[in-house]
Amino acid sequence: MATAPTLETRRLTLAAFADELLTKRYVGWLNDPEVVRYSEQRHRRHTLSSCREFVGSFAGGPSHLWAIIEKERGLGHIGNINSAIDAPNRTADVAILIGEKKAWGRGLGAEAWMAVVDYLLGPGGMRKVTAGAMAENKAMLKIMNKAGMIEEGRRRRQFVLDGRAVDAILTARFAKGHG
């Protein structure tokens, strides 16, 4: 993986994902239906080996995988955030998973997200940052909005959630001078 730079925010350290964080606790997050409710990860069973494969997929490529470390209350590793970089087009697609439920609803998702988006759109960085979420994932829609990402498309009835077809909302923010 292109070495992800460490990003510090008030309550978080975002650090390049280190192999020692590949734990049963981390695998447990991905197998928790509540955590993956709005994620396509909900359709499969995860193991240490499938997680290792995901982490390994960043090796040697331009994309970044950060571990989200909470430092104010000592919660430690609470989730991950990644950016899939399309280098020729200078775009990055961002995704986040906070698996530690004690960390939910405290503004930490927004804090991590804004740090990564600002970094990606910073000097010498990407032209455009994109992300998508199910229309039902209200927390994600708020986070993207807070980070200045605006809706640029909607894939109608793209996912099936609890037997009901729901829209995917695609959002983006451009670097200054590229919008």
Ligand SMILES: CC(C)(COP(=O)(O)OP(=O)(O)OC[C@H]1O[C@@H](n2cnc3c(N)ncnc32)[C@H](O)[C@@H]1OP(=O)(O)O)[C@@H](O)C(=O)NCCC(=O)NCCS
């Ligand atoms: C989605 C997720 C990143 C949100 O992180 P979080 O730290 O709990 O969210 P925040 O506390 O930063 O909240 C952001 C905003 O959403 C709101 N919010 C949080 N949870 C919410 C919920 N369940 N319903 C509605 N709004 C919610 C907050 O009030 C806040 O809004 P505000 O700024 O107007 O106060 C986190 O819950 C998560 O990773 N979930 C599992 C994986 C996932 O769904 N990833 C995204 C797939 S696209």
